[in-house]
Amino acid sequence: MPTTPLLLAALAALAALAVAAYSSCSPGPDPSGELDVEEALPSGLPPTFIRFAHHSYAQMVRVLKRTAARCSQVAKTYSIGRSFEGKDLVVIEFSSRPGQHELMEPEVKLIGNIHGNEVAGREILIYLAQYLCSEYLLGNPRIQRLLNTTRIHLLPSMNPDGYEVAAAEGAGYNGWTSGRQNAQNLDLNRNFPDLTSEYYRLASTRGVRTDHIPISQYYWWGKVAPETKAIMKWIQTIPFVLSASLHGGDLVVSYPFDFSKHPHEEKMFSPTPDEKMFKLLARAYADVHPMMMDRSENRCGGNFLKRGSIINGADWYSFTGGMSDFNYLHTNCFEITVELGCVKFPPEEALYGLWQHNKEPLLNFLEMVHRGIKGVVTDKYGKPVKNARILVKGIRHDVTTAPDGDYWRLLPPGSHIVIAQAPGYSKVMKRVTIPLRMKRAGRVDFILQPLGTGPKNFLPGPSRALPRSLDPQGAPAQLDFEPPRARRQPASGSKPWWWAYFTSLSPHKPRWLLKY
Ligand SMILES: *[C@@H]1O[C@H](CO)[C@@H](O)[C@H](O)[C@H]1NC(C)=O
Ligand SMILES: [Zn+2]
Numbered sequence: 001m002p003t004t005p006l007l008l009a010a011l012a013a014l015a016a017l018a019v020a021a022y023s024s025c026s027p028g029p030d031p032s033g034e035l036d037v038e039e040a041l042p043s044g045l046p047p048t049f050i051r052f053a054h055h056s057y058a059q060m061v062r063v064l065k066r067t068a069a070r071c072s073q074v075a076k077t078y079s080i081g082r083s084f085e086g087k088d089l090v091v092i093e094f095s096s097r098p099g100q101h102e103l104m105e106p107e108v109k110l111i112g113n114i115h116g117n118e119v120a121g122r123e124i125l126i127y128l129a130q131y132l133c134s135e136y137l138l139g140n141p142r143i144q145r146l147l148n149t150t151r152i153h154l155l156p157s158m159n160p161d162g163y164e165v166a167a168a169e170g171a172g173y174n175g176w177t178s179g180r181q182n183a184q185n186l187d188l189n190r191n192f193p194d195l196t197s198e199y200y201r202l203a204s205t206r207g208v209r210t211d212h213i214p215i216s217q218y219y220w221w222g223k224v225a226p227e228t229k230a231i232m233k234w235i236q237t238i239p240f241v242l243s244a245s246l247h248g249g250d251l252v253v254s255y256p257f258d259f260s261k262h263p264h265e266e267k268m269f270s271p272t273p274d275e276k277m278f279k280l281l282a283r284a285y286a287d288v289h290p291m292m293m294d295r296s297e298n299r300c301g302g303n304f305l306k307r308g309s310i311i312n313g314a315d316w317y318s319f320t321g322g323m324s325d326f327n328y329l330h331t332n333c334f335e336i337t338v339e340l341g342c343v344k345f346p347p348e349e350a351l352y353g354l355w356q357h358n359k360e361p362l363l364n365f366l367e368m369v370h371r372g373i374k375g376v377v378t379d380k381y382g383k384p385v386k387n388a389r390i391l392v393k394g395i396r397h398d399v400t401t402a403p404d405g406d407y408w409r410l411l412p413p414g415s416h417i418v419i420a421q422a423p424g425y426s427k428v429m430k431r432v433t434i435p436l437r438m439k440r441a442g443r444v445d446f447i448l449q450p451l452g453t454g455p456k457n458f459l460p461g462p463s464r465a466l467p468r469s470l471d472p473q474g475a476p477a478q479l480d481f482e483p484p485r486a487r488r489q490p491a492s493g494s495k496p497w498w499w500a501y502f503t504s505l506s507p508h509k510p511r512w513l514l515k516y
Contacts, residue, residue, distance in 0.1 A: 050127050050130045050131065050134075050355075051063075052123075052127065052348075052351045052352040052355060053123075053348050053351065054119065054123060054167070054171070054348060054351070055122070055123065055126055056167065057087055057157070057160050057163070057164070060090070060122070060126055060156060060157065061088070061090055063126055063129070063130065064077050064090055064092045064126070064129060064156070065077055067092060067129050067130050067133045068092055070133055070137070071094075071132075071133035071136060071137065073098075074094055074095065074096060074098060074133075074136055074147050075092060075093065075094050075098055075129075075132075075133060076092070076093050076098035076099050077090055077091065077092050077093070078090075078091055078093065078099075079091070080155070080230045080231070080233070080234045081226060081227075081229065081230025081233065081234075082226060082230070083159070083160050083161045083182065083183065083226060083227055084161055084182055084183040084184050084225065084226050084227070085160075085161045085183050087160040087161065089155060089157070089158065089160070089227065089230050090155075090156075090157075091153050091154065091155045092129045092153075092154050092156075093151065093152065093153045093154075094129075094132050094133075094136075094147050094150075094151070094152040094154075095147065095150070095151035095152065096147060096148050096149075101151065101238070101239065101402070101404070102151070103376070103404050103406055104374055104375070104376065104406045104408075104443075105149065105150065105151050106150055106151070106241045106242070106369040106370065106374065106408045106441070107150075107151040107152075107153065107238055107239055107240050107241060107369075108150060108151070108152055108153070108240065108241060108242040108243065108366055108369045109152075109153040109154070109155065109235075109238075109240055109242075109243045109244075109333075110125055110128070110152075110153070110154050110155070110243070110244050110245075110246065110362070110366075111155045111158050111231075111243065111244070111245045111246065111323075112124065112125045112154075112155065112156045112157060112158070112245075112246040113156060113157040113158055113159055113160070113162075113163055113246075114158045114159055114188050114189050114245055114246075114247065114323065115159065115162065115179075115180045115181075115187070115188070115189065115247060115248075115344075116159040116160075116161065116162015116163040116164070116165060116166050116179040116180055116181070116182070117162065117163075117165075117166035117174050117175075117176075117177070117178060117179035117180050117344050117345055118180075118246075118247050118248035118249060118340075118344045118345075119163065119166065119167075119248070119344070119345050119346070120246070120248050120340040120341055120343075120344075120346055120351075120354050121156075121245075121246025121247065121248065121338070121340055122156045122157045122163065122246075123156075123351050123354070123355075124246065124340070124354060124355055124358050124362070125154045125155070125156035125246070126156050127355045128154060128359070128362060129154055129156075131359070132146075132147065132152070142363070146363070146366060146367065149370065149440065150366065150369060150370070152366060153238070153240075158188060158227055158231065159181075159182050159188055159227060161182050161183040162179045162180060162181055162182055162183070163179065164179070165178060165179035166178060166179025166180075166345055167179075169345075170345075171345045171346060171347040171348065172345075172347055174344065174345040176249075176344065182225050182227055184223065184225060186223060186225045186228075188225055188227050188228055188323075189245075189247075189319075189321070189322050189323055190319060190320065190321040190322065191223075191224065191225050191228040191321055192228060192231075192232070192321050192322060192323050192325070192326035193215045193216070193219040193321070193326060193330070194219075194259065194320045194321050194325075195213045195215070195325065195326060195329035195330055196257055196258070196259035196320065196325045196329065197259070197263070197320070198213050198216070198329075199213060199257075199329050200261050203396070209398065210273075210329075210396055210397065211329065211397050211398045211399070211400075212329075212330060212331070212398075212400065213329045213330060214330075215330070231323065232326075235327060235330075235331050235333060236330075236331065239332060239402035239406075239408075240327075240331065240332070240333040241332065241333060241334070241369050241408040241410065242281070242333065242334055242335075242365075242366075242368060242369040242410065243324075243327055243333050243334065243335035243336075244285070244335065244336050244337070244338055244362075244365060245323055245324065245335060245336075245337050245338070246337075246338050246340055247337060247338065247339050247340065248339060248340050248341055248342075248343065248344040248345075248346075249339060249342065249344050250300070250301050250304075250339040250341075250342060251291060251292060251299075251300045251301025251304070251309065251339055251340070251341055251342060252286075252292070252301050252304040252309050252310065252311055252316070252339050253282040253283075253285045253286045253292070253309060253310045253311075253336055253337070253338050253339070254282070254310070254311050254312065254313040254316055254336065254337045254339070255272075255278035255279070255281065255282045255310070255311075255312060255313060255324070255336045255337070256272050256278065256312075256313055256324045256325050256328050256335070256336075257270040257271070257272055257312070257313060257314050257325050257328075258313035258314055258318065258319055258320075258322040258324055258325050258337075259313075259314060259318055259319060259320045259322065259325055260314040260318035261314070263318075265318065266317060266318055267314070267315055267316065267317060267318065268314055268315065268318065269312050269314065269315040270312060270313075270314035270315070270318070271312060272328060272397065273395045273396045273397040274328075274334065274395060274397055274410070275312075276412040277334065277371075277372075277410050277411060277412050278334065278336065279310065280368070280371070280412055281334060281336050281365070281368055281410075282310035282336050283308065283310060284361075284364050284365050284367075284368045285336070285338060285361040285362075285364065285365045286308060286309040286310050286361070287308070288360045288361050288364050289309070289357055289358065289360075289361045290357055291341075291357055292309035292361075293309070300341060300342035301339070301341075301342065313325075313337065323335065324336065324337055328397075332399040332400060332407075332408070334410055336365075338361075340354065340358065341354065367439075368410075369408070369410075370438070370439060370440050370441050371410050371411065371412075371434075371438060371441065372408065372409050372410040372411035372412075372434060372441050372442075373408075373409050373411060373418065373432055373434070373441055373442045373443070373444045374406065374407060374408040374409070374441040374442075374443060374444070375406070375407065375443050375444040375445040375446065376401075376404070376405045376406050376407075376445050376446075377390075377401045377405045377406075377407065377420050377422070377445070377446045377447075377448060378405055378445070378446075378447055378448070379425070379447070379448055379449075379450070380447060380448075380449055380450075383405075384401070384403070384404050384405025384406075385401060385405050385422050385425070385448055386401050386402065386403045386404070386405055387400050387401060387422065388400065388401045388405070388407075388420055388421065388422035388425075388446075388448065389419075389420070389421050389422065390407050390409050390418060390419070390420055391418070391419040391420075391421070392409065392411065392416050392417070392418055392419075393416070393417040393418075393419070394416075394417075408441065411432075411434055412434070413434045413435060413436045414433070414434060415431065415432070415433045415434075416431070416432050416433075416434065417429060417430070417431050417432075418430050418431075418432050418444060420446035420448060421448070422448055424450060424451055425448035425449060425450055425451055426448065426449050426450075426451050428446045428447065428448060428449075430444055430446070432444055
């Protein structure tokens, strides 16, 4: 590949940036990816320069590691496992305490290059990592606040083997499908357990839980890609709240469900119980994306114009085994899918523009993790209660507390009745009002009383019916403390149906996550 357009793109980028401090790493004399040559910084260019070029696997890993080293106080790289051909699936993490979950700090992930030939997301996440690091160091207050209050994980390439196949053909030559699958010829976004069919079955029965649906045994009889397994372990280990998976081939943001409620309908609006919230999440991306907001119908993605460039996945086209449905139905995590543009393997000159268009949407989306409420669930001695359920009246989808008893519940503005409950404890109910604008989730804690100790536990304390904000820096989430109902949980001597599932989750951190 010629180096001239690359240099021109880099120079154009340099000129276009308001703050001159943002540019270069290297003129990248070797975009084909000579693995062992360390890229030297050309003299005169600051270390914050982002090279708006395609990155080979080795270049990607190097940039991520170098970024983590430069921002070692707030960044770290780790691997969640390996691809079929043995490449580490490298994540860069940003947080005020990298490597650790902090109490009540929400976790969010962005995943690119699920389809090996859809490469824009991979590059954008590599640039985002460098941008977050540079801006943090430069003292950008928005980025500092984001990193101080959020744990962000970026996996630029979920399918590094497929990428190699597509990159060998190169931009302009790569077709619509070559390199899409992993090295076993599996489509990773069709390879997750189909919990959506199970969801539709369960949802028709009243009073049955439809969240945290277990994976059935027969799923493991099929071919499961190591990349899929790595993602599943990852999301079972970290209490992710929010996620986006980045694709290419169109220009639209889609949200679950991806699998139609009528299996034989190729297109059918199939909302989750969190339809309102998912729409807000999708809009948080699309509404600040200049191309998605472009009013011309003949543009890329113009057929989604009337819908504001967002769509329910199954209403677009239905498919089974997708990652987003799995996130929502198996864990607490809400995931949307972003189609970044009509060209799956854009030429190098287009990468800087793609970054410019998606930077604000990505930041705006990351900040959405601070919507709704969060808090801790403890017993009366202050001991955290893990796996407690947080229910919201009218939304049949519970989230559960993490091992430290902390939880996050993304909720749209308005009034909600929230209930916390756990086996062996009585329910606690609170009314929460979520304002239109908020920068930090309203804090709502729950203290659970053991079951069967009588009404003396329900003495209304001074805090009752006292609207107040528990989080001085956060939004004024108004909380009414309602008198808890004396009604007990359905008395069941036996364990609930999902009990075995929770107890079967290994309490040990898998070793692969410790490989920092
Ligand atoms: C973020 O945390 C750092 C380190 O504790 C601190 O110096 C900085 O002022 C914080 N910035 C914001 C905006 O919270
Ligand atoms: Zn895709």
